Amino acid sequence: MVTVAGGSRDNVQVLLLAEDNSTVNACATYCPPAPGKGQPFQFPLSKDCSGIGCCSAAIPKGYTSYSIQVQPPGNVSEFDADSSVYIAEEGSYNVTRLIFETVNTLPVLLDWVISNSTCGKELLGTPTSGCRSSSSSCQNYTSFAYKGYRCRCSAGYQGNPYVVDGCQDIDECAHWELHSCYGTCINMPGAFRCQCPDETYGNPFMKGGCIKNKKSSQGLSIGLVASGGSILVLLAFGAPFVTRKIKQQKAKKRKDKFFKQNHGLLFQQLVSQRADMGERMIITLAELEKATNNFDKTREVGGGGHGIVYKGILDLQVVAIKKSKIIVQREIDDFINEVAILSQINHRNVVKLIGCCLEAEVPLLVYEFISNGTLEHHLHVEGSVSLSWNDRLRIALEISTALAYLHSAASIPVYHRDIKSANILLDESLTAKVSDFGASKFIPIDQTGVTTAVQGTIGYLDPMYYYTGRLTDKSDVFSFGVLLVELLTRKRPLAYDSVDGDSLVLHFASLVTGSVLADLLDPQVMEEEDGEVQEVAALAAKCVRLNGEDRPAMREVEMTLENLRIKRKQAARDAKSRRYDDDGQFSIDDTATEGDTEEPSGEYTVEERILLSERYPR
Structure with a gap:
């Protein structure tokens, strides 16, 4: 953010110039005449720039260097250049302070990456990697101007991932109260263990959750009344038996403890x-x-x-x-x-x-055991050829069928809350299996949603659920819509940025009604599709509408995809029926239905674009 505090009595214009001296942004501050002779003008007290006494302009993304030019507006030849220009993070400054006080520093947030390389080519902890700490991870980063990677400390570690041993283990037990551990806290590399003390059981994460065992810990007692020689004989023969019994009792006690601890x-x-x-x-x-x-x-x-x-x-x-x-x-x-x-x-x-x-x-x-990996693995393979369009359409139908069942046919409705390509498993025949229900939620039959803590994966997460905490069936519909976009484009939702800085979903929705959508779609899909892509794209755009009430229900999505599959199969049959060889005999072209298997049982407003592109994290 470029901010100008005008300390002069003149109007000032500030230009933000690129390397080629072209203007990329500008702003002007206006200083009105004094209200009366000898009376100084009173600047409005405000945190924000109003254009009177100061102005601000956003720095566009994608430029690696800038220059700033301060000049009078119009054709004024002379002016008092007693003005200050600051580069600062938006919202980090107070305009009143900038005008009336001397401010030497303001915070700035830099967008940067280690360029000309990606995580796939780097070995963590080696001299060729920027991620020097062995307890760090690499994250690819791509925008329209930058491509490279960044480093971060692994979960449970903190520090500097760019130096050797820079990421140090966080001792959670030193601040056990932050993690609500009221039992015995044991620090571990990257994690910690909280358990009830010996001779107790229960929930160590609750105050007073560990309860003393009612039975005595002494499981076995032996009393011997005999001569010294008899005692030695009994001990010699009985010691292994006693030891074994004690071990068995300890093992049983340990299993019982874990059974209770794990909500058995x-x-x-x-x-x-x-x-x-x-x-x-x-x-x-x-x-x-x-x-x-x-x-x-x-x-x-x-x-x-x-x-x-x-x-x-x-x-x-x-x-x-x-x-x-x-x-x-x-x-x-x-x-x-x-x-x-x-x-x-x-x-x-x-x-x-x-x-x-x-x-x-x-x-x-x-x-x-599902042996064929995830949809993410199959879709984002190296090379130009991935899953066929026929398989992608069938897989989308299978996922929608499962979600429609969870929403409306299960004994108690279930909202998955984390639909993404990594949570879809594929078996040997590439049949889709929805997995990972750790974040899922039972919904009472008489309710349409619940207010709950936000869980899910950024990029697939419903923005309305993210902002309000209100989980509905349309939250899964949004995530499924993102998955449809991923199947159509073969682009990862979290890693994609358009030339305008838009997310994959926002960019897709802005193109779906135009003729340039083909530029965003996977070339393999465009080559193999038979007229269904535009309908699937329109369905995806409906699913990712900002307002949940404007999205279709999962059952409606399922029916739309099923009709498209039926039409595609019928078109393939019609094409076969028209193929005859030179002798007038019917000829079957195996490529017409390659990968075909039996299937199982908008546009945004300006306000919505701003909300999705600037506030909702990607």
């Missing part, structure tokens, strides 16, 4: 409502240790910042076992929430929950 009693009550589910869903730790060869590293198949996924065999079935890394109450709450929701859902396009284990220090979830 609550889960038992939940599954008891369905007798056919209760027995098979609670899996012992011993079974999972056997299934994964004691959680051997060779069984790891994926994971992220919050957990590791193992591949195992349970009851002759290949399963995926999700083990949380971080022992904090929110992780456990999300775990129980996911179990509660998935235990009530049975849909071919929703990942199937097989069971869970509550006996470990961290809870474990057991799912059906």
Whole structure:
């Protein structure tokens, strides 16, 4: 922000010039005549520039250097240049202070990256990387003027990621009250553990949540009344037995403690409502240790910042076992929430929950094993060819079918709250499976939404939910609309910026009614589509409308996509029926329906553009 404080009695104009001396912005400050002879003009007391005594102009993005020129407006040849020009972050200054006081410094926010490289080419912690700290991560950054990467300390660390050992572990236990740990706090690299003290159980994240055990900790006592020789004999033969019994009791006590800590009693009550589910869903730790060869590293198949996924065999079935890394109450709450929701859902396009284990220090979830990775992985592969348009359209229909089921056909409506390409799994036939219900929410049948803490992924997050905290079914519709845009353009919502600085969603919505939309779409889609793209683009634009009430319901979205699929298949059949060989025999062209499989059962106003582009984070 360029601000001019006019200390003179003359009007002043300030030009912001680019490297080629072209004007990129300007402002002028007006100093009105004094109200009377000998009476000084009184500047208005304000934090903001009104044009009287000061003016301000925004610095456009994309320029690496500027020059400033102060001059009189019009053709005035002489003027008193007793004025000051400041570069400052918007909202960080007080105009009254700038006019009447001497201000030497103002804060400025610089937009910068390490250029000419990306995270994929960098090795963290090596001399070739800017991220020198071993406890740091790399984040690609792209705008219309800059392309490169930035570094940040990993979760649970703080400091300078650009120097060796610059990111230091945060000792959460030193400020346990900030993390509401009322039990025993144990600091760990990048995290911390909060547990109830020995001989107690309960919730250590609640004041008074740890309760003393009623039973005596002394599980076994032996009294011997005999001669010295008899005592030695009994001890010699009985010691291994006693030791084994003590270990067994300690192990059982430890499992019971974790079972209670992980809301096992609550889960038992939940599954008891369905007798056919209760027995098979609670899996012992011993079974999972056997299934994964004691959680051997060779069984790891994926994971992220919050957990590791193992591949195992349970009851002759290949399963995926999700083990949380971080022992904090929110992780456990999300775990129980996911179990509660998935235990009530049975849909071919929703990942199937097989069971869970509550006996470990961290809870474990057991799912059906989906071997083909995520939609994000398949869509954003290197090279010009990705998923076929036919597969993308079918996958979009399958996701919409699952969401429509969750919103209106499940016994209790469920809002997912984190729909994105990374949370869509694909099996061997590229059938979509909606996953990761940790942030999902049950909605009472008689309500249309709830007010709750904001959760989700920036880029896919409904802006109205972000601003108001009001979660509705239209919040999932917005996220699905972003996913449709991603399928059409093959561009990542969070990493994209248009030449005007707009997000992918805003830029897409501004082009959808024009003829230049093709420039934004994936060339592969334009080559393979058969007249459906414009309708899918229009549907995506409806889904990402700023006002939730203007978005279609998920069932309506599903029906629209299903009709498009039916028309596409019918067009393929009609094309086949018109193909005959030279002898008049019917000839089948296999390429006409390549990738075809059976499917399962606007524009913004100026105010909306400003809201999405400047206030809503991308």
